[in-house]
Amino acid sequence: MVKQPNILLLMCDQMRGDCMGTAGHPDVKTPYLDSLARDGVRFVNAYSACPSCIPARAALFTGKSQERHGRVGYQDGVAWDYPDMLPQLLSNAGYHTEAVGKLHVHPPLRRCGFRNLTLHDGYIGYYRKPENPWIEHQFAHDAYIDFLKNRCGTGADVGDTGIECNSWITRPWIYDEMSHPTNWVTTETLKALHKRDRDLPFFIMASYVRPHPPWDAPVSYYDTYRQMQLREPASGDWDDPSRTEEDGRYYDSRFGTGDPELRRQGMAGYYACITHIDHQIGRIIKTLDQEKILEDTIVVFLSDHGEMLFDHSLFRKVVPYQGSINIPLIFRVGQNIAGGSRNAVCGRVVELRDIAPTLLEMAGADIPQSMDGRSLEPLLTGVSAGPVREYLHGEHSGGEASNHYIVSEKDKYIWFSQSGREQYFDLAHDPREEDDLIGAPGCQDRISILRGRLVQALSGREEGYTDGSRLIPGRPPQNLLNGVFTTGA
Known part of the structure; x- marks a missing residue:
């Protein structure tokens, strides 16, 4: 048994809780995530209590409910001045801490306790507004943008496929596959693993922007779903499809599109991004196994919130329905760490605020009294099957x-x-x-x-x-x- 386990936090943006093979989805293929679930615990009632990027990440880092961290809606440009954040607490506990990919904090280079940052937040319009003082820092803080321009030309940008960052339109990535942001996050995560201080346990966060739009997976992934007969979006006796026709936008839409073929293409693009991420996660898991540290590591997979994906004539997130608020959550606790359950499904109601106290407890670090999340360690080790909370x-x-x-x-x-x-x-x-x-x-x-x-x-x-x-x-x-x-x- 290792004294302090390594921790690998794998995070997606805007991935629904039902979009995995292990969750019983009839269409989405996720072989590596399915393997993680077979070797660990999958929480079927995991939620994002404030389902948009910034408040969800505040809950993850602070271990607090939205009432306690104060962000109950989406608002850019508000400083992250929280005193007790998960990365800082793990750094204080002796961990090598590193983040790769999306943080979506403010200011953009706020470390939140990570010792090293290699960032790509995606296309965030707030930082590209000409009147915003941060526009001059957009490329300075985003390591991926610099990489893309060096690899594909000085004019290259994340929107070159022609898809807006909140759009239901989809088309394959137009550059080489290894230049895709999903591949880049994986490659940079592997570099972080190879360059880490091996005398310390590590906490590495690999944070993918996809399957948040743009839905632009490489063509081989899109082709997997393009001709597939996909399950229709959910529809109920309470839907209001007229709102979709009133909205009519291809970008920043809450109501999607009423065109059945465009909906099907959008779903294919969304699923393609998920399978692409799954395969890239496979690169990381195989590296941990080859270095013989997988069984010394806690691997956590989750998302910040979901995506309605045309269910009930709705699109994106922020609404209180399952597509928006139910998230994937898998814990794989290595065999050299005491008591890790295998191939278990837990139905208890859990939330992003529970991640920080869980990891702190399993790392042997103190949990601040400011955190109102609850440790899931008893559920992971089989010590208790009791409820974390009756309701959320x-x-x-x-x-x-x-x-x-x-x-x-x-x-x-x-x-x-x-x-x-x-x-x-x-x-x-x-x-x-x-x-x-x-x-x-x-x-x-x-x-x-x-x-x-x-x-x-x-x-x-x-x-x-x-x-x-x-x-x-x-x-x-x-x-x-x-x-x-x-x-x-």
Whole structure:
């Protein structure tokens, strides 16, 4: 048994929890992720409590709920001044810490405790606005952009395929495969492994931008799905496809496209990006095995949030449905680390905030009292099969889509804070949320219980969403909780 295990955190952006072979998806091929799951524990009820890039990553690094880290919606340009972040705490505990790929923090070179950074955040419009003082630093902090220009020409950029970074349009990568950002993250991660201080345990985060758009996997991956008959998106009795036609945008859309062929092409492009990532993860796992350190390493695979992928005529994230909030989460604990379970599936409700306390405990480091996430170590080692939590409160602020949800292992209650609209789904029997039971006579007692839990979760919040006894719609939503950011995160 090793005194302090190595830790490899493999992170994707915008990957749904159901898009793996091991999760039973009928179309997506993920042989390496399936192998990780067979050698470890897969959490089927893992969630992102605030499903967009920045607040999700804040939960991951701070071990805090969105109410505690203060980011309850998406907002660029807000400094990461948290005192106790996972990379710093592991550095303090004697780890060699390194991040490769996407961090999406501010300022862009904020280390968050990592000793080394090799960054590529993708195309983030905020840093490319001409009036933004950070535009001059866009290429200076992004190591991949510099690599791409040196390899493919000074005019090369991540958008050269013609696809916008929030678009459902897809087409294959136009440069050589090894220049793709997914390959680059893997190559740089392998360099980090080879150059590490071998007298120290390592914490390496390999963070992929895909399958966040642009969906531009190399052509061989796109061809795998291009002619495949793909499962249709989920549709329910509550869908509003008219919003898709009203929206009509090819970029930055929340409602996708109504064209069945373009939807199918988009799904093919999304799945192609996932299989591409899977194969690149295989390069890393094989290297750990060849160096005989795989069994001394905790490998974690997860995503920051999901992707609606045209389910219910919706696209992207931030909404409270399973495609958006349910994420993949796999822990593979090496055999030289005490008690790692194998080929296990855990149905307990867990969240991104639980990752930091779990890794700190397994590294033998102290868990700060500021963290309200819960260690999953007992579930990973088989010491306990008890619940981490009975239910989870999640949310996302931002215009008319502002929402809150309460989800358990078996069901979900949703409240849209601007309109007051409610929904209820029996996830145990309807995992694709195709039957809204909010008005069903036999469900009213359960709905009342979950509504009461949301009232409890929102009591005392500065937005005024409740008076302690009822939910109050129409209060102005906030992306940041002033009570957190004015007193220090």
